[in-house]
Each structure stands twice: as C-alpha cells, then as structure tokens.
Amino acid sequence: MIVDLPHSEIIYHENFWSEKEATLLLEKLKAEIQWQQKQITLFGKTHLEPRLTAWYGDEGKIYTYSHITMSAQKWNQTLIAIKHKIEKVIRIEFNSVLLNYYRHGKDSMGWHSDNEPELGKNPVIASASFGGERRFLLKPRNKSQSLRKEIILRHGSLLIMAGETQHYWLHQIPKTSKPVSERINLTFRWIK
Template structure:
C-alpha cells in the first residue's frame, strides 16, 4: 500500500491487489461480458466521440450524468460483483455503481477532470480498479498557484482509492501515449447519493 503525499487529498494505492492469474481472468471476463458503448461527448462547445469505450452498471435507478451524457445502469453481473466484494472491505464503503472505461490502445485517453458531479456528494469516495496495460495516472491541483503534481503507473490488478477532498482540490487524467500499450479496462466504483 502506498499513500500519496499530496496536500488536500486522501489517495491510497494498492499496486497488486489481485495476482497475475486472477487479474488475467477478470480482464477476459470484462472484455467479453460488459455491454460496451462509445458515446458522443460535448466539451468546450465541440461534440466528438469519446476516445474510449464506456459502460455503466449499478443498482436500479442509479443514473449518472457527465459532459452531456446520461447513463442508465445495466444490472450487476458476477465479475463486477466479485471485484466489488473484494474492494468494499478495503474502502469501507458499499458501492452502488461503477463506471467502466475500455482503453483499446495508447490513443484512447481521459482528459483532465475531477469526479465531482452532484450525484456523488460533497466528498466522494472513488475506488479505481485497473486491469490490462499499464497507464500513467496524472494529478494536478485545481489551484494554478500550486506547483505540486502527482503521478502513478497503474498496474494490472491494482486499486487506487481517492477520498476526502481529493475531487475538490485535484484534477486527474489518463494521457495518450505513442508507446505500444496493451488494452486496459478501468473500473471506477462510486456511490450515487441522489435517486
């Protein structure tokens, strides 16, 4: 376990929560059984396809909206429940939803953002699970006068928990890379606090 030393944050990283064998099995099950989609997203007045595939699973009625997209949950499937049951005792949270991102190659990415939508409450706890190719996870403060930065290489079979004021004070991203990287699936487990 590694705790990141960044001000106004509560970020803990577990680099090898699953064994290589366990992680490989879960990756394959997710690739084959998740109902992946590619939505159009509107950013800064321009609409384009998201540079990754996504899916939203969770309890009935746990709807999630971001950047002009509204997602209605698919019912939980066994691989997701297996992962959920593993991380909940560590995070000390009962998650009711999960956003999945499928990065097919190094050109699939996620821009700077924070998970601060009103559905997530004031101090959301986000449990981010990674399977597949290792990708850089970058953090930068919202306050442009603060020069501190954070960086983690997200391993196959890892868990990253962001809690406390992290989403209030920090932005994060998965940048594009020109290096060869195998496909990666990321799951961000959340608690939707509004109906």
C-alpha cells in the same frame, strides 16, 4: 502506499489482485460488458469519446458527466465479485461503477474531477485497473500551484481517492505514442 498530496486522501494498492486473477478478470470484462462509444461535446465540438464506456449499478442509478446521462445496467457476477473484494478491504459500500475500456494508447481521459452533484460532498472513488499499465496524472485545481504527481496504474491495482481530493485535484489518463496493451478501468462510486 499512501500518496502524499495536500488536501487529499489517496491510497494505491499496486497488487490488489494477483497477475492470474487480474488477467482472468480482464478477459471476463472484455467479453461480458456491454461496451459503448458515446458522443461527447467539449468546447462546442462534438466527437466520439476516446475510449469505450459502460455504467452498471443498482436499479435506477443515473450518472451524468460532460452532458452524457447514463442509466445503470444490472450488475453481473464478475462486477459483483470485484465490488465485494474492494468493499471487504476498505469497508465502504458502492452502488454503481463506471467502466472505461482503453483499447490502445490513443484512448484517453482528459483532466477532470469526479465532483458531480450525485456523488456527494467528499466522494470515495475506488479505481480498479486491469491490463496495460497507464500513467495516472494529478494536478492541483489551483493553477498557481505547480505540484504534480504521477502514478503508474498496474495490472491488478486499486487506487482509492477520498476526502477532499476531488475539491483540490484534477486527474487524467493521457494519450501515449508508446505501445501499450488494452486496459479496462472500473471506478466504483456511491450515487445518491
């Protein structure tokens, strides 16, 4: 499905992996990934990130966001298999992946764009979701515009953001008080 928003290239594949494949990958990722909970400083206050994270990729790939710098851990077979399936379909190569583990509804990701300099001018971000469904919200960077979009990221789905999306749009995974299963999200990228 093409998501119809101006100044964006967003495609959502609701069932990129079968239910069985997605469940197996979720369990492997929970067990195999070296998860961390880092400290983050926002508006002068330091606290723990509201989720667990990990950074994997080609040797020497470094990624910095919100004053956190991460050096890539080596790819494992599960990540390589996920990466290759995505690359085969969208015909774009990735050299790194940021993983987020949302343990419950209180774990979240605030409004942001994936616009760090090492991602280049118009980055392609391939976002794979395994586990509980979560709301993915988009809003324009320009505060005078009121257009909003919500996508429910389902178990085994793939969301692609490309083109000018990161220049014009912010996105987030909000907290929820509703019961929600744990979820792991992988955002594949190309780091210069």
